[in-house]
Amino acid sequence: MAVRDLEMRVEPGEIYGFLGPNGAGKTTTLLMVLGILKPTAGRIYLWGRPLEDDPLAVKRRIGVVGEHDYIFDHVTADEYLRFFADLYGVANPAARIEALLDRLGLLEFRTLRARDFSRGMKQKLSLARSLLHEPELLLLDEPVSGLDPHGIVDVRHLLLELNRSGVTIFISSHLLSEVEQTAHRVGIMHRGRLVRQDTIPALRGMLRRDPTLEVELQAPVPHLDAQLLALPVVRQAQTNGRRLVVTVAPGADHRGMISQAVAAAGGVIVGMHAHEPTLEEAFLTLTDAAVERWVS
Known part of the structure; x- marks a missing residue:
């Protein structure tokens, strides 16, 4: 090359x-x-x-x-x-x-x-x-x-x-x-x-976006994503069995509010962490952007 x-x-x-x-x-x-x-x-x-x-x-x-x-x-x-x-x-x-x-x-x-x-x-x-x-x-x-x-x-x-x-x-x-x-x-x-x-x-x-919380539940909770979307700080919510991914508004720490909402819906949280952008995501973003520039 x-x-x-x-x-x-x-x-x-x-x-x-x-x-x-x-x-x-x-x-x-x-x-x-x-x-x-x-x-x-x-x-x-x-x-x-x-x-x-x-x-x-x-x-x-x-x-x-x-x-x-x-x-x-x-x-x-x-x-x-x-x-x-x-x-x-x-x-x-x-x-x-x-x-x-x-x-x-x-x-x-x-x-x-x-x-x-x-x-x-x-x-x-x-x-x-x-x-x-x-x-x-x-x-x-x-x-x-x-x-x-x-x-x-x-x-x-x-x-x-x-x-x-x-x-x-x-x-x-x-x-x-x-x-x-x-x-x-x-x-x-x-x-x-x-x-x-x-x-x-x-x-x-460079990949700054709305914060994402990844939550592990003790057991699936029916319609939990719909209940979380009713919260003003929640941008997106998606459940997949015991796994919950929530995108929230930037700024304050919203983990307490999410925990309370899950508990109110009858769920039990066994783990929660904030997703940080990875080098792999940055790499893919930059190389994809480079391809788009050259094609255009």
């Missing part, structure tokens, strides 16, 4: 989520940042210097995990990491390798050949390789691809630890829920263009 009119800034020490559907231009952008693809116009600056001034010096400060990294199948995890430790000139490589394998839960598999690794284990091994030389910037393309839920949580915690130690992390992904839990800011790509760049709270804020 051709990338057009891209102006993006990643601040030192932040976790930046680079979002977009498949084919949006995310991987193309990463390849340009790495100097593998050369932009036909414009320049890429890393640490205040144009990438082309000294690309090797810049790349020594970067760790990379691709979505489909190739790992030599015939070598063990330990041999694989030792090979790259030698390339990077890592001091005390044995200790560094052991620490990374231990942190990523691969220490007991260090003598296992990579061809016997699961996809998730290979992904963790790629992450270990990217961290060997203690990079200042991590570029990650779908870093939790192939991981089970425990592996995803473990990698998430590791990335947060690295970020707290000062590492800048750039995550390219289409897994919005994972980025939502880690990123400070996100950029949303669609059809080769950056359609929005902002903090996650700001993106949620």
Whole structure:
């Protein structure tokens, strides 16, 4: 996908989520940042210097995990990491390798050949390789691809630890829920263009609408939605068995009034919470709006 009119800034020490559907231009952008693809116009600056001034010096400060990294199948995890430790000139490589394998839960598999690794284990091994030389910037393309839920949580915690130690992390992904839990800011790509760049709270804020309360009832209450619609603060009310969704007027906290109305109708509330806009909703709104602009 051709990338057009891209102006993006990643601040030192932040976790930046680079979002977009498949084919949006995310991987193309990463390849340009790495100097593998050369932009036909414009320049890429890393640490205040144009990438082309000294690309090797810049790349020594970067760790990379691709979505489909190739790992030599015939070598063990330990041999694989030792090979790259030698390339990077890592001091005390044995200790560094052991620490990374231990942190990523691969220490007991260090003598296992990579061809016997699961996809998730290979992904963790790629992450270990990217961290060997203690990079200042991590570029990650779908870093939790192939991981089970425990592996995803473990990698998430590791990335947060690295970020707290000062590492800048750039995550390219289409897994919005994972980025939502880690990123400070996100950029949303669609059809080769950056359609929005902002903090996650700001993106949620663009979806401001009347507050919605989601209520779980002990048992269904006949005609409850009609009774709630009689209240002046209720915009919409919809029941589906034991689940009730109520849209109310903005401003005051109307949970007490809703609770009283449900009780008066003979219902018992076992849970209630306010629905907050999600990053996924913001993403869909922005990309749908972009499509509408280009079609028109």
